[in-house]
Amino acid sequence: MQKNIITKKSGVHVVVLDLFSGAGGLSEGFFRAGATFIGHVEADKHACDTLRTRTAYWNLKQNNKLESYYQYLLKEISRDELWEMSGVSVSKDVIHTEIGDNTFDSITETVKANLKNKNAKKVDLIIGGPPCQAYSIVGRARMKESVACDPRNYLYKYYVRFLEEFQPKMFVFENVPGILSAANGQHFQDIKDAIDKAGYHMELQELTASDYGVLQDRKRIIIIGWKKNKRQKYYKYPEFEKIENKYLVKDVLEDLPETKPDNMIEGKGLYKSKPGSYLIEVNIRDENFNILTQHETRMHNERDLEIYKEAITAWNKDKKRLCYKELAQRRPELCTHKNKTSFTNRFNVIKADQPASHTILAHMAMDGHYYIHPDIKQLRSLSVREAARLQSFPDDFYFEGPRSSQFRQIGNAVPPKMAEQIAKKIKEIL
Template structure:
């Protein structure tokens, strides 16, 4: 097992003067991949990075023991503008780096789909290809997300590997878990090694069950033990909507501890209603899950004492040297750490490339995988899931006892009514008199059914609507169905109706939001079904679109724009303005105009209801009028 001090010392063992392999770093980020190659004896002549904040970190570490040498150039520029001519006489033997991965990543899929090389970021590999073609290094190391080979049916991956092969490189690719190479973090990355001559085999894991000596994985506590205070208390001050839940989460678990699927007697989340990092608390005796670049307030990993990790601790978990300076605000430094390749993993790969392809040592520092080797880290993931279920059961038994007492029916009024007048979408001011109100609401319970009457007092009868929700019983044990009917006056009333529904459900459960009950669109198990039909004074296209979207069957997956245009009887060139109207009332309707990663020709609406939280970003980040002409040209 690698102790924290040994881990830090290994990151400081810079060996570049021993071998001095001329190397070019592309998409350098904060330098995680570079540090590992420097430690293995590669002389990085230049780092090419477009982000000024990352370049500030790279420059801060020039001339330092843990960083770059005096000859390293830090080039803050777009790789598409990179001029290779000054480097052609340097004898560059190795090129390293991986293009931005959003277009192929799991996060990208959840955000709206993966279009891979159709997106301009996915096309950055062509600049990588150009640089290899012009410098002709002996070897290159291309790093990216583990989902790249399977994205879009493997098409982008075949395009990328075919381009590299045409330059005369033999390719070896492998998805590895950084924890198997001494990193106290489970982090899966795709490593592609291309070489002109020789043979290359990936190194056998240095840690874990697949390692030659069965060395234990490096745990979180191993990595940061000397940074801990024995007198530090357990914390309970995270605050916010979910902060009070964190102290209750057992080590190694996340929000799913509070689900019916984990047999929690008082569930507050639907299964897969959130990303798996929500309220994720590390198990100190194991590696942690992947550190994220842009975490939210409730996004883990959290320390076992119920707090966020410090920067010094996160550097250890990512295996950055203690002496390596990360420049910028707390948020910027978090992003730099989360977007980096762990230097320890980079060192193992770099040493293997050095010993097998460039220096060709008889006894390489890291043993090669033998024919027939099969990694088991994916199987171990499934075993960890079973272990998490056991931990949840033990924690529930300790807190609630072995005998489950059925939850009492909520003691709220079985019939309630009120008036309100909204100042805006998020401010529902209650009023006591009908004459002061714009809306009236009546909620009634009958057995397992919730009935809501909603009336816009300025509306006419022809603007009647009705909605129905089924499948609530799994999450609201005393209620299974809900229906709401009444009259609406204008398009914005859709938002107020759904805010009323959310309020009624929250009063009758321990859930916090409507999405917590419905489930996240990218992962939900389709337990809750929604259908309805709206009527407004505003009729025509917007009414047809709203009615089509107010169905769980039509949301959460992609639809072809031509198909959508036909279904709602609208011209394709009018879709941008229609999406803009829908987003103004906070329907999370996405196309290439709002989320370029989606690509042209398709659309997705994530939920059959508006996003009710003011923190949810729904308003478009682009000006529709600036791109409508472009959109029309593409569709034509």
């Protein structure tokens, strides 16, 4: 059964190893480009479960058996049954482990076994990016002095070891813009030196997600590298295809049913309208898909809801962001934080009438105040599904684990639509 599940139709397929995979936003783009994965390596259990469920989707799609996947979304079959019928339960494609000295050899052995099982000669491409908390400006501010000794600063060394071990033709290394300035630029210089020593040339650009079909002002550093050899002259940093944005943030939210705090809406036939042009064009939802999942919201107390009302009114009326210090002066009964001089922008509304929202971050797992829904009638923060849509995840993408983990997985991900544009060009080059 496993052989049948992984068999692909004829054509060119790039063989990909995915490191520090997260929930699979970057790999989703390469799945769409027809890549063959011989490993997704990820330390978080819930993200690994998400990767397995998404791999089940792609396996079943290849075999024209997506009805089984839709049964899972409707809770008509269990996750174990889904994984069993899709071949995921016997597959070792998703490797749940931390990457480190104690696990490098075992990961390598598993990847080589996967290569053999899929009749693939070698790895063409390595993708992924180490966890970015130690590089991001927000993360560095939160961790303060402890950031200097954070072990995540040095996970890039294992990425480079995988380059040395498998010698792919190319690699894609993604991270936050803060990677360039962390430790006054020393970390990035160390990364560059290590990649050069491994025999690879690299170039980078800062890409903005809103240029690639994502209604979000999210910036990422995308490093592309290729082996230094006689064919190097044929390679150059690709020009990724930009997508003209004709839409507003409201277009990603408009067909979802209204809800309230601490609520879950799931099931068939629950969308309030057919999908609009934006949702269809970026593959979030097509006209035939009618199963809503994970439209789940967190609970808020009455005081926070009053603040949300103030924040939404300030934006809708004056296009002004709520300032906590000003709120404390005007309505002191709502303000319980003693610190009124820093983090005065702790409340933020998703701007429905703008072409892009502010960045969806993993921190939203702990704090919904920064992601307030623009509809004052609903008075709540974003649902899991809404956050996923702003990251351009399709509605048939299911996130495993508790709600906090789902938000974290979404916030950490590369937007799939942006990843798809990257994958198309890398496939052309290879």
